[in-house]
Amino acid sequence: MKSKQTSFDIAYRAGVSQSTVSRALRNSPLVNEETRRRVQEIAAELNYKVDKNASSLRTQQSGTIALLLFEDPTNDDSLINPFFLSMLGSITRASAKKGYDLLVSFQQMSNDWHADFEDTRKADGIILLGYGDYTDYEEKLVQLIKQETHFVRWGADVKGLSVVSVGCDNFHGGYQVTEHVINKNRKNFAFLGGVTTGSPEFLDRYKGHCQALKDNNLAVDSKLQIDAVSTDESGYLAAKQLLENGVTFDAICAASDLIAIGAMRAVQEAGYNIPKDIAVVGFDDIATASSTFPAMTTAKQDTVLAGELLVDKLLQLVRGEEAQTQLMPTTLVVRKSCGS
Amino acid sequence: MKSKQTSFDIAYRAGVSQSTVSRALRNSPLVNEETRRRVQEIAAELNYKVDKNASSLRTQQSGTIALLLFEDPTNDDSLINPFFLSMLGSITRASAKKGYDLLVSFQQMSNDWHADFEDTRKADGIILLGYGDYTDYEEKLVQLIKQETHFVRWGADVKGLSVVSVGCDNFHGGYQVTEHVINKNRKNFAFLGGVTTGSPEFLDRYKGHCQALKDNNLAVDSKLQIDAVSTDESGYLAAKQLLENGVTFDAICAASDLIAIGAMRAVQEAGYNIPKDIAVVGFDDIATASSTFPAMTTAKQDTVLAGELLVDKLLQLVRGEEAQTQLMPTTLVVRKSCGS
């Protein structure tokens, strides 16, 4: 039971050639029904498994997908954004469903991605996932394209480059949540989240937010927009700053749930009631959103669907087919944080 | 730039043999400084990367770790327990730090694990992670041992089998949280969580819980122990059942944060105030625990440390060294759900 079994061992016991073993194990139609059964039986008995390295080397395809999770270097080293964690989970599930293994690796945005292209050798394709400054990011995409790597990415559509993306309709999502709060009779809206071109998702949400305000004849006050990255700490700080500004507001639209959670804490600590004094909406619908107090109203990004789309499209690319960028709709999840 | 480069291409351009290229790229001391530099330069220029399949096949080691996440089949198909998600994150980080790739795969407990042993071929070792009925689980361990697979697991120590485990001191953790609540002058304790030998973690927490009660001359009432699996829905249902029992209680110890979250909802819906009427403690310290209302007091399991220990020990095994089972202490995280 000790030393590693090879197809030759199976062949010997089955009394056939090694080629036949290989065929039988891959269910080749070329092999006799009875022979196949016998070979498979013996293989199972000896607990033999095909060596993937050898077979990948031979066929030049690995049956694995690489997931590159990259992060904003400003983030805490030890924590992963729960939204991405949930994407990770659904991608794992989706690739398992397709019979692919998933190789996961972390990457600091600042790193030399050359090291990662290495994964190309171990994987048939790559899924890119993460926030980070978009400007850095773009050159890496160009490089991936130049290398003819099969890859898809999570995020806003990329103008110019021919990259397959799956993302949410952030503009619409921003519009949607803002409109919902407007319908709760709020007039003065703050927005928490960085709105540079470096983070196109947040920017789009902000644009949707502003559009909803305009469509309802409400003012957009730039003093009420405070930059924040997607952590609750950053949201807390941003909300505190907002409070200190002295500008009045009765609603906060946060660019992410994490930001919203931090903001809720700051607002409550300052003695305000949510939603009576201040309504708060998030974006993402991470697991925590349903457990905050009050439970958070937010725009849900469907991570399960996202994971499936990402691997489906990647696999299309791997098979040499065309694949299209796709924008998923967000759905409004109404809970308590904007009133009932 | 199109077709795949091999070490022969590099050799040709560098004017050396393919063997020398291989040596230069692996920083073999055998190769001349100047030659090495030249080869590496050319390799970088052509964006050449060693084919891992070939090199793994040749060296018989893959430089990758497989993570097997298995789940209770009763769980919702699409969601992953946030505690495990966070473990997944820290394991990914820890293995990256050691220069290992991480192959992630999901497994239903009920499945034939033969399929997974396949991973043995792609990975140097396996990390086992998940809840599930322990009795099923045990045979799989026996099989892994028989196959001399390098593996470590997360969880309670296994009596009898020589398996390397990393887990928390669940008994102590259960004791710790219960004692804390006792100090808040509570007298009648409910425990939510299944306490069969099928889930040794919960059982140990319960035992610690009971011990703390006994040490403080408090009664253990079996009517106040309700089975639950680790989901908030199950916690909600268990707490409702508890409420309907009509037995009075002023504290709930939940076997996990998820259960506690569901229980808090049920209790609050029934019109009770937390912590005034009923104190609630959880176990795990998942991200959500700090955002519940009131914020949850719980026993923290350090997932970052756990991830590191798990990969360290696995790597020891891979290198042929001894590795020891290790129990980590839990730490009490005091928030608001038991009063201040």
Added chain:
DNA sequence: CTGAAAGCGCTTACAG
């Protein structure tokens, strides 16, 4: 339907 043989791209004794 089956077997003998080539070859995937490396690593590493072996000989110099």
Added chain:
DNA sequence: CTGAAAGCGCTTACAG
């Protein structure tokens, strides 16, 4: 310090 050569364990034309 360098090169020629064997071999890791498969898959798949090729020939029968």
